[in-house]
Amino acid sequence: MGRYIVRRLLQFIPTVLGTLFLLHYLTTVGIQLTGNPIRALFGDKRPAPETLAALTSRLHLDDPCLKQKGNPCLGLFRERLVDIGQLDFGTNFRFRPVFDWRGFFDRAHASIITDALPYTIKITIIAFTIEALVGVFIGMRAGMKPGKSLDYSVKISTVMVISVPVFVLGILIQQFITRDFGNFLRGQEWIPEVISRGVFGSAYKQEFPFASLIIPGIVLGMLSLATTARLTRTSVHENMRADYVRTAKAKGLTHKRVIGVHTLRNSLIPVATNLGLSIGGYMTGAIITETIFNVPGVGNQTARAIFQGEPAVLIGITTMLVLVYLVANLLVDLLYAVLDPRIRYE
Amino acid sequence: MSDVSVDMSPSLAGVKMTAPLLEVEELKVEFRTRAGIAKAINGVSFEVNSGETLAILGESGCGKSVTAQAIMGILDTPPGYITGGQIRYRGVDLLKRTDEERRLVRANKIAMIFQDALSALNPVFTVGFQLAELFRKHRGMSRADGKKRAVELLDLVKIPAARQRVSDFPHQFSGGMRQRVMIAMSLALDPELLIADEPTTALDVTVQAQIMSLLAELQRERQMGMILITHDMGVVADVADRINIMYAGRIVEKAPVYDIYAKPSHPYTKALLESIPRVDLKGQQLNVIRGLPPNLTRIPAGCAFNPRCRYVRDACKVDPIPPLYEIKPGISSACHFWKEVRGDD
Amino acid sequence: MSDPVTTATSDNPAVIPVQAGPGVNPQGPTQERAASLWSDARRELIRNPIFLASVSFILIVSSMAILPSMWTSKNPRDCDIKFAKLSPSAEHWFGTNVLGCDYYSHAIYGARPSLSIALIATTGVTLIGVVLGMLAGFFGGWVDTLISRIIDMIYSLPFLLGALVILGVLRQSDLLHSDQWWPPVLVVAIVLIILGWVGVARIMRGSVLSAKNLDYVLAAKSLGASNSRLMFRHILPNAIAPVVVVATISLGGYIGAEATLTFLGAGLQPPAVSWGTMIAGNIDYFNEYKYLVLIPCGLLVPTVLSFILAGDALRDALDPKLR
């Protein structure tokens, strides 16, 4: 186990560097193709050259290599790595930092991410809980009785959910459930506000910090819920026919133990890995759901950076998200080894 | 472990200890699949007694494993269904008993060894856990006691350093050692009957011999009945008392082991024997049986072996299917022309 | 270990030995196997109503993309603010939008950018993925190491997030604000290709690695078949099935991806007309004018669904084991 962890950690370093470089390169080419992004901030107005120059230099966008199309700007990459090493992910054009860890403890050091993160964490936890509990449960039941009605409905509904883009699902749910149905609820005197305005509110509300995140959380979890249910189904279904399950039966164990211990333990290995990997999906998902339901989380800030033409913020946030994603992947790998001894002793 | 004085295994109502250990009568199994109904077992009968080894032999796909699974009650249903016959353990027809009664027969009375121990052992649990589980769930032992017994079992099947190896995972064992673990597992609860389904097929030739002699030794010591399933004529010669030859879900020849080798009574048996490589005939062309086993969804009329048979006549190609003709006590053949095959006059 | 007794001799013509030993024309089994795989699949597919329905829908939508004038005589850019937000009527089947443009012609013309992006992206992803995956799997060594490292790197970037950041940076670029319909389509498709080819490459590399050790390939090799012949005659035909399945499904995926990116402001932008811009542009009017959002959604979702269902059906037909 120890050797495995060390090896994984050693492999992790080049992966991080490679991915950060890729991100750097692709965005740099983008800037080279587009031209100075600062200019765009001013729309049709022509800023004074001094203002433009000052801003450009503060945001590290004055490097001459940004004018040479295709140049990988290695110098810039090195600078960026150093910054990242110091947990500096840049600032917006008003010099508000993208990230400052002190912001978690001290309002004076507030930053874009530290302000937004709590919302994103909450919504992700809701989504993840729903995905894991409901998805695994449904998938398990469906996998144990292949060809039965639950199995078919899982098959059909997963295909449905997979083919409806999350944002379409989001806007439909927002319109028909939180607006239309919510308006109906809000018309009923006897329904408590936390339900009618909180849970079924069409946007995030400060007064209902948890209730008004439930539906956005469900929307966020929906996509991976379908995949999880389907994966669990396939995995249980396959493992039900595995030789060692037959052995467990031959050992005269009860049906409950054959399924609950011998089948399930093995079936959940790929599912657990997938649950971890769905974090990557949550990141894009959060951008969509938070935008639709106006949750002031990290995703919302990302979308805002796009709409307001703030590539520095966009790159900063994305870099951080990618780092989180890579760490999550690493943890999933380690979890995999915990669950499957064959990996551990490789 | 033969020092277990009290028999703690649950008893099955109606069991007569004087009755034969296992009698299978006219067993029929079919698989209902999208491609049609595959008649995997078409009326198989045999008997095994304590202390004797019956070998069931035939090409792969002829229904050996399905027979074993039907006896154990671990057939995959669907698609597999038992459509007829009886499986009597000590006079009790298991097919008429409840699931719970059948469950308690497994491992306690009838145990099974599978072909590929790597896939038959659960990859995510230690072998100790998988052995101790039997004692914990069937004998109500604690984890610690279960583990002690697990070590004893590993010793019994001659796994070196059993005390350490008990906490290893299946994939950490070599093929032969893994099959020993499988054997240990099957013997844990002192069963009366052991079904070994191709126990050595997945192993190297040298290891095969060791495993077979271990099995034979344990069977003799404990006076168990054993059904040894194999497709390899070479494996059974030293171990089996009687041999049943199986083809397309039927038994086509029954005989004591010596007679089979000396004077086969069915063309299929004869062909099987001729296909064994023999040292004394080195350099000669090996006779393989031509053609393939029949598709079980479309078994030919008459004798199922007729398309591949050297002795085939018109009578073989039409129903009725040849019955098992009794040639002498203990020897029978399902060939209309057994005399010709044996070379008797 | 196979049974010694069933090692079939070749005097039974009905029996095709699975392993082609030396002496058997190594070309035979490969192509026969691949050919029978596809003809079995075809027989299975033409009896599958879901597949037929999906393909029909795809054909309808494709005809909108290729020949929009066959479907409508109106020009989507012909708008009159006087007739804004008209409900569906005989004159305007799908009503008009906030600028008074005929919404039916928008819906028809919107098919082209959506489908083009998906088609270009899928073609690019498949070509690059197949070639690089095959090179990596076939040659191994440093070629494999290099390609695999690049694949790992791109894989570490969540797909939509990566596309979002690149297109977000490019947002002000002239490329995305062209008067013609194709430059933005091309830009979005290229970004999707850059991030998407790794999936196909991984599948391909895996299939090639396992195909490399199949008996008939080894036999062909031992008979001195050249590398390119091995790849194109022996390995490719058998490794291509999973790629076709993935390509079909990803056509649907990329249509959804375009719409999602557009919704987040990082894809196509008005005046371009695509289903994505139609949804994104009218979201603010959803409450009062539901049809403005429901119509493009009603085209987008079934299209994505059709590709996914068709891909699923293909997979089932091509891989009998999965049934």
Ligand SMILES: Nc1ncnc2c1ncn2[C@@H]1O[C@H](COP(=O)(O)OP(=O)(O)O)[C@@H](O)[C@H]1O
């Ligand atoms: N799970 C199953 N589903 C469908 N058919 C099966 C299944 N298991 C066995 N069969 C059929 O039963 C026949 C006998 O199989 P088996 O008993 O495993 O052969 P063997 O003699 O090699 O052990 C096979 O040819 C196959 O057609």
Ligand SMILES: [Mg+2]
């Ligand atoms: Mg078998």
